[in-house]
Amino acid sequence: MNIKQMRNIHLYLGVFFAPLLVFYLISGAWQTFGLHVPSRDGTYKPPAIIKSLSQVHKNQRWVDSRKVPKSSVPFRYLVLLMVVGLLTTTVLGIMMAFKYTKPWVVWVCLVLGTAIPIILLWLARL
Numbered sequence: 001m002n003i004k005q006m007r008n009i010h011l012y013l014g015v016f017f018a019p020l021l022v023f024y025l026i027s028g029a030w031q032t033f034g035l036h037v038p039s040r041d042g043t044y045k046p047p048a049i050i051k052s053l054s055q056v057h058k059n060q061r062w063v064d065s066r067k068v069p070k071s072s073v074p075f076r077y078l079v080l081l082m083v084v085g086l087l088t089t090t091v092l093g094i095m096m097a098f099k100y101t102k103p104w105v106v107w108v109c110l111v112l113g114t115a116i117p118i119i120l121l122w123l124a125r126l
Contacts, residue, residue, distance in 0.1 A: 003099060009091040013085040020082050027057040 012051075030036060036054035038045045055063040060071040060079070097106045 003096070006092045006096060009087050010096070013089045017082045017085045019087075020078070020088065023053075024057060024082075026078075027053050030054070031057065 030050060031054055036046050036050050054061050055061055056075075060067050060073075060075045063069070094106065094110070097109075
């Protein structure tokens, strides 16, 4: 595969999955901080839209006040396709980084991008 083909695949997969990826990034962020669940002492109640969108993220279903549907199997496969697309664009992006910049810079970024999350999680155990 030549560099132009790699760039095109990277571009089209990235643009196609960008809206869904942005949704998962934002909804994952508020779930990381627990903004989708009420506080135990009752001082915080999440907005209905946050609760509903969290159900899309966690259970692949749109929940409103009237109905709790089953999980959407087709949506799950779309998310799986997004995962494959994101992995593909990530690998292509790394390959292009090696072609367009100094390899040691790419290696440093990859090592730091792997080590820092591991270190932060490890430090939380202390």
